[in-house]
Amino acid sequence: DQQVKQNSPSLSVQEGRISILNCDYTNSMFDYFLWYKKYPAEGPTFLISISSIKDKNEDGRFTVFLNKSAKHLSLHIVPSQPGDSAVYFCAARGTSYGKLTFGQGTILTVHP
């Protein structure tokens, strides 16, 4: 039972264009959502987060949108850069001990 799903295994985008990564969840008890970025042979690094009481959070080129009624969140990267090429994981936090549930990841490739 996958409570957090990233249905697109991969995404290819041209440099300068927008990248949109999507994530769906099923557990309505999740109250906080995060995006992580991962390069090969490294640990995931935190990118941006959003509380369930908000519908948008922006940090530079990165914006996360949350649609609670649809149980859907998305990460927008504008403009995309080749250095953004990585695996992106969405994660959702339950209410106890900060435990995170991760999606399967989406491989983003940004072409020069």
Next chain:
Amino acid sequence: DAGITQSPRHKVTETGTPVTLRCHQTENHRYMYWYRQDPGHGLRLIHYSYGVKDTDKGEVSDGYSVSRSKTEDFLLTLESATSSQTSVYFCAIRPSLAETSTDTQYFGPGTRLTVL
């Protein structure tokens, strides 16, 4: 840099042998976590700790045990390694909200474990 190290970084072992992975942090954070990363599954929580000697199971805890006798160290033990435990293992820490403006987890560099 959240001051997290993992050792070893790579290990090859044989089925049936015990294996211990170490996670070390330098900043005395209360919460620590062990995850495994596998293709198609993302990261899955194995065990977590909310203080010295306080640990609990995550979603994929079968075949694993943990110990935390000091704040800075969180050990993951595969009691009798199996090929299905071939994976990349990540440790994470969670600073308290008094220490950070964002509630997040910071990850170590990972340990690649191969069980033959």
